[in-house]
Amino acid sequence: MTKKRYDPIQHIGVNATEKIFLKEFGWITRRILESDMGVDMEVEICVNNNPTGQLIGVQIKTGASYFKTDRFGDVIYRGSQTHLDYWLNHSLPIIIILHNPDDNSTIWQKITSETITNTSKGWKVEIPIKQTLNHKAITEISEMNKFPIYFQRLQRLGIHRKLIERIAKGQQIVLEIEQWANKTAGHAHTKIIKVSEKDNEDKLLSEGGYVHFSPEQDVYTIFPWAEFEIDEEHYNDYDSDEFYSNYGVWDPEEKVYAGTTISWQEYVSGLPRIRYMDTGGGEIYFYRLIFSLNDLGKAFITMNTYLENGNQLKLLI
Structure with missing residues (x-):
């Protein structure tokens, strides 16, 4: 069976997320089409329409099935340990975004050691159902990457590592x-x-x-x-x-x-x-x-x- 390049349903969530960041946040988005194992998009923070060089990594999951809430009104997301290790050790701060195509709702959460809970079967992250990805989240997400400019340059080296390695091997x-x-x-x-x-x-x-x-x-x-x-x-x-x-x-x-x-x-x-x-x-x-x-x-x-x-x-x- 031929492996699909992307899931059409997932693409709906990526499109919706990109639209929110571009129109409500005024930030720059860059889709990652070649799988970077757990990062679908990089977002660059802008202030007064000026890029700051501060980047956020984004993982997007799409589907109504992700939106089942617990008794506290939180959505519980569980993933693989491989993905969690990758996110926590990534050169960029990471957020996970869930998009429901049925009602066009989009929620988000930081992926940090503080937001992750270890369980007997692995790990989980709680995402409040009312934590919508919209202009009200700009300040909180902006605060996730306030590193000095020299560290931001190192971040770019880290996130472009695969690309740099391709070029070093002689690929055009x-x-x-x-x-x-x-x-x-x-x-x-x-x-x-x-x-x-x-x-x-x-x-x-x-x-x-x-x-x-x-x-x-x-x-x-x-x-x-x-x-x-x-x-x-x-x-x-x-x-x-x-x-x-x-x-x-x-x-x-x-x-x-x-x-x-x-x-x-x-x-x-x-x-x-x-x-x-x-x-x-x-x-x-x-x-x-x-x-x-x-x-x-x-x-x-x-x-x-x-x-x-x-x-x-x-x-x-």
């Missing part, structure tokens, strides 16, 4: 960005894609939505361990059309370009390293960027390899 990973230039203050949709070497079929690893997004600067904030260059194969036709449109000498009789006012080399040398293709008549800017590791990313891989080989690091103060 690209970042696609669609930015609505004249709408919603720089609203953008991003996809992280693995390019197949065998059949050239791209595999979607994750995607997300952003507001007030400036690709040329913000990609380095989101991925502080990466360098980027354009995927030249995808830009060739667009760059050629732009070159002749701006610098071509048109022969109206032959209906061809008779030459150009500058050379192709001059034109290419003046192009930004990270640039877009206008795919929507000035409305949509499309980027396709290839990941590589910078010194921070390479050092992270070296350190992890060192530790995985049984070595220890000593901190001298």
